[in-house]
Amino acid sequence: MGQITLQGVQKSFGPVHIIKGADLDIADGSFVVFVGPSGCGKTTLLRLIAGLEDVTGGAILIDGRNVVDVPPAKRGLSMVFQSYALYPHMSVRGNIAFGLKMAGIARDEINRKVESAAATLNLTPYLDRKPRELSGGQRQLVAIGRAIVREPKAFLFDEPLSNLDAALRVQMRLEVTRLQKQLGTTAIYVTHDQVEAMTMADKIVVLNGGKIEQYGSPLELYEKPANLFVAGFIGSPKMNFVTGDLARQQGATTIGVRPEHLKVERDGQGGWHGTVSVAEHLGSDTFLYVDAGPQGMLTARYIGELDLHPGDKVSLIPDPARIHRFDDSGKSIHA
Amino acid sequence: MARMVTTQRKVISTAAAWLVGFLIFFPILWMVLASFKTELEAFAIPPSFLFFHWTTENYVTVQERSDYFHHALNSIIIAGGSTLIAMLIAIPAAWSMAFSPTKRTKDVLLWMLSTKMMPPVGVLVPIYLIFRNFGLLDTRSGLIFILCLGNLPIVIWMLFTYFKEIPKDILEAARMDGATIGRELIYVLTPMAVPGLASTMLLNLILAWNEAFWTLNLSTLEAAPLTVFIASYSSPEGLFWAKLSAASTLAIAPILVLGWFSQRQLVRGLTFGAVK
């Protein structure tokens, strides 16, 4: 079991409030991603759950038990650090076995578990190597091995892939998700990369300035962002925002349209008129950055190749069903 | 073409390195050679390099006139003792400053280092008087005390930089893995800190062994280490080159041997962090 609940969790470092009251319910076996800009408190929140920092207020329940006064090792969680944090003087085997050794498990059982974890992660040929003799990806696998071998209630990942190169990151992303589904263990995964969040998560927690902005499945966040921040943070390229008369006509202070929901027409009727200022041709997609006068700069995404170039006149027609409306305070208005 | 230039360069820089090495080593070589000459030959002009009458009589005289082993034992006790005590004080001090620093940690470190900037001779009189009043003159414990204090700032500073290099994440990983403070110390921290501890200890040992100012001023015979033993051969009655050389050779031999066998450790320790 690994059901985690946060109730009004707060954290201050001296006079600075970093986490301003977080409430969250994480279901057993789910993959939850904390996402948000750098410095918003993702790591701090994760470390509070791990027990590496003490809460200033609120409660953290693991399977119904408040653990705020329980030391990290007794919470039954394992953590994978951004820096890998392997023990440099121990072999891969020693690294993976360390937690079991500390738990006083019999030696042949340790060996069996370590070897089965290594097999799962394709680390068997490297068991007797030292961390410095491994590549970055392999080191991260060892760190993951160290986490899974203890059969924890939940895994905590703190930006585990951010030190890897792009190709490896995609591959490891799949690997981590596959492993988590196979083990069925609850996972909390911290990242600042919204693509990672969207692709890996069952549920996403969007954090901003120490507050939870929204908690929901990736598609919920995409289709029904709770506010301007989430709308702008989730989705790539970013959602277009338009204020002024156009918004007021829709009964909102701000309206938002995603680049993929703007239909592009050459000198068409209706919609918003503008001039292409940059066109990016990827073959699979065409991204247009359009100077639309009173509406400002707008981004449009076209699936496939569109033969448009800087200086071309276009009109952009928003899909009426896909216009997001926001009120004065930035909250979503739902019809 | 480019290849030839680099080969040429290599030859020149190798030759230059050997030349510099030889220049640095030459005085020591000369001293060792002189220790096997007679007093007359040691002074001879032009000096003979290798073709002289080799003799060991200087060593015999030196041992007869002043007991080498007595002084060597003093050196070992004083250098070893002061190193040991300095390490015992410095490890917890550096430890707490590295792992739970406060606002004042930087200032404390700087203050410690600043004590090394004062010339020792500036406090010779007060220290001498303190030693006299407490009956510490010419005692081993007195010398252990003063050398330990003298080296402590450097030892703490070195250990602090080593401990600082140990990533906090690794200690936290150990804590997540269920290691208690004691086991974290035994299984994780100590093995990672050992190279730093060893090279600090070696350096401190060498510094204490070679320390001449306090040992010369605060000891005469009973507690006198090898530095005093060497100095006794440059006396007002005349300079005995050959005997002085023999005494010096005897005095530096142990530390030279220690340095030789530990040079890899020493270099690794001193460049720790610079090359990862």
Ligand SMILES: Nc1ncnc2c1ncn2[C@@H]1O[C@H](COP(=O)(O)OP(=O)(O)O)[C@@H](O)[C@H]1O
């Ligand atoms: N130990 C600490 N002492 C003081 N401030 C801290 C400490 N740890 C983090 N912070 C501050 O808390 C904020 C959030 O940090 P963090 O949780 O690491 O952000 P994120 O992981 O989202 O990038 C940052 O402004 C950071 O400076």
Ligand SMILES: [Mg+2]
């Ligand atoms: Mg972080």
